[in-house]
Amino acid sequence: MRVLFNTWGWPTHFYPMAPLAWALRAAGHEVLAAVPPAQTHVVRATGTPAQAVGPDLDTVAMFRDIVEGTGSPGPSGVPRASAIWLTLAESMAADLVALARAWRPDLVVFDPTSWAGPIAAAAVGVPAVRHPWGADIVGAMRARPGVAEAESAAVASLCARLGVREEAELLGRLTVDPCPAGMQQPGLTHERAPVRYVPYNGDRVRHVLPPSARPRICVTWGTTVGKVAPGRMPAGRIARTLAGAGLDVVVAVDAAQRHLLGDLPGDLPGAVEVVESATLHTLLPGCRAVVGHGGAGTIFTGLVHGLPQMVLPLLPDHRFNAQRLAASGAGVVLGLEEATDERVREEALRLLEEPAYAKAAGALGADIAAAPAPAALVPRLARLTARPA
Known part of the structure; x- marks a missing residue:
């Protein structure tokens, strides 16, 4: 054939x-x-x-x-x-x-x-x-x-x-x-x-995170937003906000878009690690949640690992994916205009503390595996x- x-x-x-x-x-x-x-x-x-x-x-x-x-x-x-x-x-x-x-x-x-x-x-x-x-x-x-x-x-x-x-x-x-x-x-x-769904995001670097004593969240904005609307990529600000709340943060970013993160100071209560051009599925086993833009690859790879997610969508398919994720109970959706530092911190802690989100994400992960x-x-x-x- x-x-x-x-x-x-x-x-x-x-x-x-x-x-x-x-x-x-x-x-x-x-x-x-x-x-x-x-x-x-x-x-x-x-x-x-x-x-x-x-x-x-x-x-x-x-x-x-x-x-x-x-x-x-x-x-x-x-x-x-x-x-x-x-x-x-x-x-x-x-x-x-x-x-x-x-x-x-x-x-x-x-x-x-x-x-x-x-x-x-x-x-x-x-x-x-x-x-x-x-x-x-x-x-x-x-x-x-x-x-x-x-x-x-x-x-x-x-x-x-x-x-x-x-x-x-x-x-x-x-x-x-x-x-x-x-x-x-x-x-x-x-x-x-x-x-x-088999996670794959290209010919990239395998990166495995060491264990963390604090809850760790992965922040990733894929590659689309950085190309289409680089001024609307809030990954750096969100990483600073979450680390300021005492969480460990790993930021997965394409090497060509590293500069869009801005400065990430090292004196925050939590830790921030930036990983460039990594295979996303090798980063997520050490994480408790994902924050991203609503790209299908990010959402599905997160679900493979049973992770609840916060989504700040930009393009129509991002919004559609985000709405379907929220309807399943496995995540929350914020518009870019409502994603203040306070609201991001509040929703991230809710994802980590309310077990219903992880339970729903785990159920979707089981659906994928089956x-x-x-x-x-x-x-x-x-x-x-x-x-x-």
Whole structure:
């Protein structure tokens, strides 16, 4: 079986797919990831073959427009975020369709916001499988009145320009779902295949923390906020606040964004350790809670270790993940404007002192551990590609 993976130029959208790509290759199947040029080195660093499709677009500017409320609206009835997905699809689809017609995959696995994937699947008549990176915000958006029709019409127009006659399945034939059931959006009706979330955040440094006599909290803001809105990354201030309350703090930060933390004095009641470009899952066993921005990788990796979380979201998917986490009872959500030092300190202590948060986080962690491993999904995907006799 040949499996073509597709996502756009954001590393954190491919990382959740990587374990499935590994499982397919380990089972003897052929895998190729088609991504924009700047993403190829990220994919190849996971051990997955990569092919460049389309040009590199300034996606940072696109998301900055969302944060700032600027940018041009999309086609009638298409949400602003979906207009970005359409722009990304238009940039990649011609190359991806040509690649699919030449390589002839049996299956296309795509990031839900990378509509070029299902377009290419339609072009060669094979199933498309969605692989969300977090709680299914895209599925929830399409369930709103009129959105599915508007998105499908916009994609149908692109398909017509490319000579693709079959309808592109934007929700896929199947959704591979790494989100624990207790945190997923209720009421979604498309077919889903639960899969265990396997923590992975790139080719980074393994760092194991020594034991601490005081409660330790991990503060991490991923990499997205530092690129899109560096002025709205409060990780340094929050670390100082928590250490000032007598807690030990480890700050996980990308080396290129270390300067965004500002000065972290050493004379605080608690201790602050800054760890650059570390594998997050190796830091968290020594922690009692996580404070972050709501990225799926941070939230899910925290839940693997049963850690309650405080989330200060910025982008729409951050807010969606945060709302679903709070609904599960495993965390609290603060808007950036309400996250005063006093409120941050108060909510952090509540996470540590009220056992209900850790209990809910532990239950979600147990859900993740009980989900089928990526290797267990491989036979189901193979059956999906079986052609009628």
